[in-house]
Amino acid sequence: MSDFVPPVADLSFVLRRLAGVESLTGLADFADVGLESLADLLSEAGRFAAEVVAPLNRVGDREGSRLVDGGVVTPTGFAKAWQQYVAAGWAAAPFEPQYGGGGMPWVVAMSIYEMVSGASTAWALCPMLTQGAIHLLTAHGDETQQSTWLPKLVPGEWTATMNLTEPQAGSDVGAVTTRAVPQADGSYRISGQKIFITYGDHDMTDNIVHLVLARTPGAPAGTRGISCFIVPKFVLDAQGRPGPRNAAWCISLEHKLGIHASPTCVMEFDEAEGYLIGEEHAGMRYMFTMMNAARLGVGVEGVGLGERALQQAEQFAAERRQGRAGGSAEPVAIVEHPDVRRMLLTMRALTEAARAICAMTGVAIDQAHHDPDPAQARRAQARADLLTPIAKAWSTDMGNEVAHLGIQVHGGYGFIEETGAAQHARDARITTIYEGTNGIQAIDLVSRKLPMGDGAVAAELYAEIEATVESLGAAGLAPESAALAGSLATLRAATAWLAEHRSTPDDVLAGATPFLRLAGFTVGGWLMGRALLALDGEDEAFAARKRWTASFFLTQLVPQADGLLPAITAGAAPLALP
Amino acid sequence: MNVIVCVKQIPDPALPGALDSSTNTLKRDGKLILDESDSYGVEMALQLVDKAGGGEVSLVSMAPNGEVSGLRTALAMGAAKAVLVSDPALQGSDALTTARVLAAAVGRIGGADLVIAATESSDGYTGTVPEQLAEVLGLPSVTFAKHVEIDGSTLKASRQTEDGYDEVECPLPALISVTAGVVEPRYPSFKGIMAAKSKPVDTVTAGDLGVDPVGWAGAGQQISDVAKAPERAAGEIVEDDGEGFAKIVSFLENLKVI
Ligand SMILES: Cc1cc2nc3c(=O)[nH]c(=O)nc-3n(C[C@H](O)[C@H](O)[C@H](O)COP(=O)(O)OP(=O)(O)OC[C@H]3O[C@@H](n4cnc5c(N)ncnc54)[C@H](O)[C@@H]3O)c2cc1C
Numbered sequence: 001m002s003d004f005v006p007p008v009a010d011l012s013f014v015l016r017r018l019a020g021v022e023s024l025t026g027l028a029d030f031a032d033v034g035l036e037s038l039a040d041l042l043s044e045a046g047r048f049a050a051e052v053v054a055p056l057n058r059v060g061d062r063e064g065s066r067l068v069d070g071g072v073v074t075p076t077g078f079a080k081a082w083q084q085y086v087a088a089g090w091a092a093a094p095f096e097p098q099y100g101g102g103g104m105p106w107v108v109a110m111s112i113y114e115m116v117s118g119a120s121t122a123w124a125l126c127p128m129l130t131q132g133a134i135h136l137l138t139a140h141g142d143e144t145q146q147s148t149w150l151p152k153l154v155p156g157e158w159t160a161t162m163n164l165t166e167p168q169a170g171s172d173v174g175a176v177t178t179r180a181v182p183q184a185d186g187s188y189r190i191s192g193q194k195i196f197i198t199y200g201d202h203d204m205t206d207n208i209v210h211l212v213l214a215r216t217p218g219a220p221a222g223t224r225g226i227s228c229f230i231v232p233k234f235v236l237d238a239q240g241r242p243g244p245r246n247a248a249w250c251i252s253l254e255h256k257l258g259i260h261a262s263p264t265c266v267m268e269f270d271e272a273e274g275y276l277i278g279e280e281h282a283g284m285r286y287m288f289t290m291m292n293a294a295r296l297g298v299g300v301e302g303v304g305l306g307e308r309a310l311q312q313a314e315q316f317a318a319e320r321r322q323g324r325a326g327g328s329a330e331p332v333a334i335v336e337h338p339d340v341r342r343m344l345l346t347m348r349a350l351t352e353a354a355r356a357i358c359a360m361t362g363v364a365i366d367q368a369h370h371d372p373d374p375a376q377a378r379r380a381q382a383r384a385d386l387l388t389p390i391a392k393a394w395s396t397d398m399g400n401e402v403a404h405l406g407i408q409v410h411g412g413y414g415f416i417e418e419t420g421a422a423q424h425a426r427d428a429r430i431t432t433i434y435e436g437t438n439g440i441q442a443i444d445l446v447s448r449k450l451p452m453g454d455g456a457v458a459a460e461l462y463a464e465i466e467a468t469v470e471s472l473g474a475a476g477l478a479p480e481s482a483a484l485a486g487s488l489a490t491l492r493a494a495t496a497w498l499a500e501h502r503s504t505p506d507d508v509l510a511g512a513t514p515f516l517r518l519a520g521f522t523v524g525g526w527l528m529g530r531a532l533l534a535l536d537g538e539d540e541a542f543a544a545r546k547r548w549t550a551s552f553f554l555t556q557l558v559p560q561a562d563g564l565l566p567a568i569t570a571g572a573a574p575l576a577l578p
Numbered sequence: 579m580n581v582i583v584c585v586k587q588i589p590d591p592a593l594p595g596a597l598d599s600s601t602n603t604l605k606r607d608g609k610l611i612l613d614e615s616d617s618y619g620v621e622m623a624l625q626l627v628d629k630a631g632g633g634e635v636s637l638v639s640m641a642p643n644g645e646v647s648g649l650r651t652a653l654a655m656g657a658a659k660a661v662l663v664s665d666p667a668l669q670g671s672d673a674l675t676t677a678r679v680l681a682a683a684v685g686r687i688g689g690a691d692l693v694i695a696a697t698e699s700s701d702g703y704t705g706t707v708p709e710q711l712a713e714v715l716g717l718p719s720v721t722f723a724k725h726v727e728i729d730g731s732t733l734k735a736s737r738q739t740e741d742g743y744d745e746v747e748c749p750l751p752a753l754i755s756v757t758a759g760v761v762e763p764r765y766p767s768f769k770g771i772m773a774a775k776s777k778p779v780d781t782v783t784a785g786d787l788g789v790d791p792v793g794w795a796g797a798g799q800q801i802s803d804v805a806k807a808p809e810r811a812a813g814e815i816v817e818d819d820g821e822g823f824a825k826i827v828s829f830l831e832n833l834k835v836i
Contacts, residue, residue, distance in 0.1 A: 040771050052765070102772070
């Protein structure tokens with residue numbers, strides 16, 4: 001029996017009642033994919049996550065991936081689980097039916113991903129990175145590339161990697177120096193070193209498709225000179241089967257704080273055969289088309305890990321006896337102590353709010369890609385662009401806070417490795433760093449997303465939040481309404497201050513991270529408020545729990561974010577070295 | 579070859595269960611899932627039909643409130659159709675009534691070469707329904723089957739015993755009960771889950787089947803008392819001073835497991 005219970009009921013509620021996933025069936029692309037089976041889909045995917053993936057989490061942490069004779073060996077059970085995942089068709093669920101995919105909306109794929117990555121983040125990263133490559137190839141590969149690679153990648157027969165980072169090119173991807181030299185036959189020779197490449201090598205499939213950012217001779221400096229290449233581990237033979245070994249090798253593995261099972265590779269490309277995707281120098285633009293989907297995926301990892309840490313802490317708190325409460329003669333389970341309850345409720349409320357933000361972002365991404373009405377699609381794209389940095393950064397910041405609270409609930413037993421509480425926090429730590437650090441997300445939010453449409457995109461969201469403030473008031477939920485109103489006023493004030501200081505960018509950048517945090521609490525509060533208003537007809541026990549967490553989130557956590565205004569509006573001067 | 583599998587839908591064992599204090603039985607009014615014990619029977623049926631090169635797997639289940647969640651899992655694994663008996667009058671049915679109901683449901687589908695059940699359910703553990711069902715159906719019964727082969731119209735099974743297994747044969751049609759772990763149940767595939775929605779589930783009442791529900795009053799069994807399981811005692815910690823193995827051996831000898 002697994003120690004992970006997939007949060008199917010809450011995911012289903014958030015998808016149906018907040019994100020309105022059923023409305024997606026109105027779009028032609030989703031009309032026939034079978035969204036009416038959503039409940040069965042979530043519960044079977046959850047069972048798979050709990051029974052097949054979750055048991056790998058501890059063993060993966062202990063064993064880690066190892067580099068043996070030039071190849072990466074994944075921990076016991078990883079390869080078998082991958083085969084089962086592929087056989088059951090989960091890998092293919094969100095992709096184009098044309099290549100064997102199930103055509104599911106991304107928001108549904110992300111709900112499944114939450115459960116799989118909550119079960120084992122280190123295992124789940126392999127499908128995650130593959131998804132990014134599939135999106136990029138689907139959008140920008142030529143017909144031959146699509147028909148060559150997608151029928152293998154979509155079902156999960158082969159996996160893929162994203163090779164951006166180099167020692168001098170981290171947040172600043174424009175600094176990559178890997179070279180790509182054109183050959184007479186139209187292919188390229190790729191040479192250079194990439195670092196931190198997730199699942200850059202492994203033993204779970206018989207080929208790996210690397211997407212590599214590199215520079216062609218004479219390319220302009222910076223992001224405008226970057227091109228994107230397909231570099232397979234094994235070059236294909238005439239029949240399309242893996243043939244000769246390409247010169248793309250994992251030459252070492254990093255030793256890490258967490259996600260031990262996920263191989264983080266130093267990749268050496270030594271005149272490896274590669275194929276240009278699209279046009280030269282357009283690589284960064286192509287990356288942007290899949291960026292929202294991938295960043296949302298990392299946000300969802302924060303939710304999954306938070307849920308996992310929460311479940312473990314709740315179970316521990318019900319069992320561990322310590323101290324007396326309410327005049328009891330015997331020691332009580334620590335869950336009886338108000339301070340422990342506060343920790344558990346904070347964990348639960350943060351996780352639920354982050355889940356809701358991610359679902360709203362996911363459904364906006366789906367509408368942006370699939371709404372046939374260009375105006376609607378543009379509107380959805382703007383919403384997705386605005387919410388993505390919040391979904392990525394706030395959800396992972398909260399995932400970390402939740403995992404650390406999980407340790408705290410365990411007391412000393414959280415700090416030792418035996419209980420597993422520490423692993424969740426170690427594994428969560430990477431999520432604020434990769435796929436654009438949370439600092440970079442905050443900068444993206446204040447300097448690119450807030451100014452969209454001259455502030456109209458943000459203003460439209462704020463107006464929707466205001467409508468919920470009013471509905472909460474009308475429903476007799478005065479304290480919740482007042483808390484959300486307060487936070488919205490703070491958010492508007494902060495937004496106005498940033499707009500006024502656009503001419504001094506450092507002042508705006510200095511407030512970026514506290515602004516994102518405020519935005520996360522306000523948007524989270526909006527969605528928890530909407531949840532309070534959408535409980536009619538839900539299971540009574542579920543509704544009671546949702547009222548409990550949503551009211552707590554709104555009245556006790558959201559107001560804390562109001563205190564961020566001075567930090568957002570202080571400008572850069574106080575940060576200057578004395 | 580056509581196989582009918584009896585599947586029980588039970589409260590999720592991962593969630594805290596509750597007893598109905600008036601009847602001392604498990605509350606079954608929430609969502610029910612496929613009993614894991616039955617997933618082995620479903621898998622075995624799918625494999626046998628696959629090997630035979632034709633035919634289909636059907637399901638019969640008795641559950642309250644028209645519950646189909648567990649049936650959907652088995653349909654998503656690959657079963658073709660199901661008969662669900664759902665009738666408030668059947669509440670409190672004892673094992674024998676359950677067997678009569680299932681027998682009638684098996685008859686409603688008809689044409690079974692083989693009926694498969696689990697040795698016992700994971701929420702009730704009565705463990706008598708398969709044999710009673712065979713008796714009502716007038717079929718030979720092979721219990722605790724751990725390996726099954728079909729040879730023409732003969733069933734060959736290895737039957738788990740306390741110290742090994744018996745090789746038994748019987749003519750088809752027959753009823754077997756299978757133990758957990760005999761096969762590795764597949765996980766429903768994404769496509770299977772999608773397809774399950776449109777597979778037929780024939781929902782009937784006891785009256786439709788011509789079975790007389792006896793309910794609590796006429797049940798041949800009664801739950802006289804329910805007691806809490808004793809709390810687990812603290813384990814014993816053995817310091818390994820180089821002789822730890824001897825202590826483990828004597829511990830296991832005391833338990834009479836070696
Ligand atoms: C486990 C792991 C897996 C990874 N997987 C992959 C992968 O599969 N593929 C891949 O290509 N990469 C991968 N990465 C790389 C990851 O995306 C980078 O580490 C990340 O982008 C940050 O780059 P950096 O480490 O060079 O940090 P830096 O860019 O040096 O950042 C250091 C700090 O400075 C801040 N900072 C940097 N620039 C600015 C700025 N302009 N303004 C304000 N603050 C700034 C950052 O926010 C951060 O706090 C992985 C990394 C790890 C650790």
